[in-house]
Amino acid sequence: MTTDSHALVPVEHSPIAGFAHDSRGGISNPVLGMLLFLTSEVMFFGGLFAAYFSVRANAPQWPPEEFRATLQILPLVGPATILLILSSFTCQFAVWAIRRDDRTAFLRNMTVTVALGITFLLMQGTDYVTLGSEGLTLSSGTFGTTYYTLTGFHGAHVFGGVIMLSVVLYRGMAGQFSSRHHDAVEGASLYWHFVDVVWILLFSLLYLLPGR
């Protein structure tokens, strides 16, 4: 190191720790990291959606004749969708609560969010069983393959989100979050909203978009 009278940054033993909560303002490292991760997730689902559109456009008929009405028999899809959208709201309420240091409201809303997430997964499982008994499987042509791949990967993301939120809930119960330290809450909620948006797209695509 050359001698220098203009030393700007005296470095202590834990220089990294200071960077996690940027004193210079702006978005925090973990939240920025989560946003970038979600960008990659958008591209991942973009690949799957592109595949869906491609095989759908190539098919002579969509849905194919034998599965013309299969997706319409599902009684739980509508309620599940409503519950998932609702969970996005409760998740955001939890974030707002911890931002104003209201830990009780934070924990209550987070608990509801996790419960709604689990309920969604159970409902999706029930739907899968119904569809399986109707004969729609991963290997029933492009229709079955795309349906299960898209909803399956979304379901896996809901599962991941539930785990993430459960960790946040557990840490919240241990009192680790406050209005100053809650990057994990912000990050997990961003992820949860993303999962929700993907589902709204999927729902519109698989259940609302008319066949041809």
Place this chain on the structure above:
Amino acid sequence: MATTTLTPAASAYRSGLYAWLTTTDHKKIGIMYLINSFVFFFIAGLMVLVVRAELAQPGLQFVTDATYNELFSMHATVMIFVFIIPILAGFANYVVPLQIGAPDMAFPRINAMSFWMLPLGGTLLLLGFVTGGAAAAGWTSYPPLSEDRPLAAIGSGQDLWIVGLVLIGTSSILGAINFLVTIFKMRAPGMTLFRMPILVWTVLVTSVLVLMATPVITSALIMLFIDRNYGGSFFDPRVGGDPILYQNVFWFYSHPAVYVMVLPAMGMISEILPVFSRKPLFGYKAFVFATAGIGALGFSVWAHHMFTTGAVYLPFFSLMTFLIAVPTGVKMFNWIFTLWRGKLTLATPLLFALGFLSMFLIGGIDGAFSAAVPVDFALHDTYWVVSHLHYVLFGGSVFGVMAGFYFYFPKMTGRMLNETVGKLQFVLMCSGFNLTFFPMHELGLAGMPRRIADYSSAAGWNDLNMLATIGGFTIAASMIPFLWNVFVSLRSGKPAGDDPWEANTLEWATSSPPPPYNFDHLPEIRSERPLFDLRHGRTAGH
């Protein structure tokens, strides 16, 4: 999250094996990236020596055609995914935090995880060789070839290939997030975006490419996996799937991946040329915008790999491919005018950098040439393509890696590499390289298809193939002085001191090797060359 106090390690480089295996220090992780990458480089190099030996003469002398398919497939896969991409990430890991004056990466533990996925993923790729045959459908693994198993060798190897690549891709994505957050959030005071060293800029753009493109190949690989193992039909035309779909999703990643493989090498070259010509980089901002331009255009050229499918809109992709030569040409001017009238020191890093410039130029011109649709139709899947891609990825990336290695070795170890041995390596490598790959232009024009184990002796390809094989073994020979140099210099190389090259950027302001958390004090940052300013007494208000 609670603020924790980190305990600094006692000493960075005298630490034991356990400290290395559990480290989160970006410098140690960077060095482990380099070591891991070179190990796989030698493995993939040995594979291709067998390939070249087989091709030296017509007929099958050494391996069966099934084994040949495995060898060239795994050569390309390992070179691309476990050597070039990770080794550049390794250099970036080591250098970027130092260059921006940061104590470490933004997420040190995620950084360690990104690294450890690589040896695991690489091993999974290679595991196919002991489970009844590695992937043999080429590194592109197009279905239906990779699905229908027409080749006896394709067993679980193809699935291991998929799993390995998904793992390596995840490692890349996590690395890219880490780089972006580090670059955007951890810069030292005074280090504005337009004072960042060029290498940091290239890593930034590379990370954006990785972040946006790699997940798409992950989706392609997962669809392939579902097709192969769970009766899916994404790519199976018999049940309504579309094999061209795979090519689209595959190349949507794999073309930007070319820039992932070359941009950081360009960044290192752009650090080296100014230092060894004693001039600032010519046209810093033009270079930055050219890099961003390559990144942006890189997403709109993927289908030039698919011209002959008849399923892509030729004029668009041809035009975009010609266009992307423009920012690349801008960089050529940056480099040439940096050298122009400079006070050149022909040290080994500069030699390899000049090798990069000239070889990459040939590869780039080949590329622009093949962007013309009729030319592409004639040359598609011939040895011309093999020549082109090696001029870019070997003549470009690998020469860049070597330049960076000779340049940064003193910083990483505190010792200089031997110049004479380095120059010997350069001469062997450069002549071997051109001997191998220049004849392939000719072979391609003569119609020799790529990925064949045997050819007719009447085809007129014998001499050029023999020449290429001799060249290939010359490249292999150039690795002997390289390894010798590293081995000897680590033990008894000349001590480097903090700044052996009189360089411009912050990594040379700390000791060699740098201490944990890198800096005790930072010089004032008033330009993109803070150390130059310090040496020449230029401070605020110039």
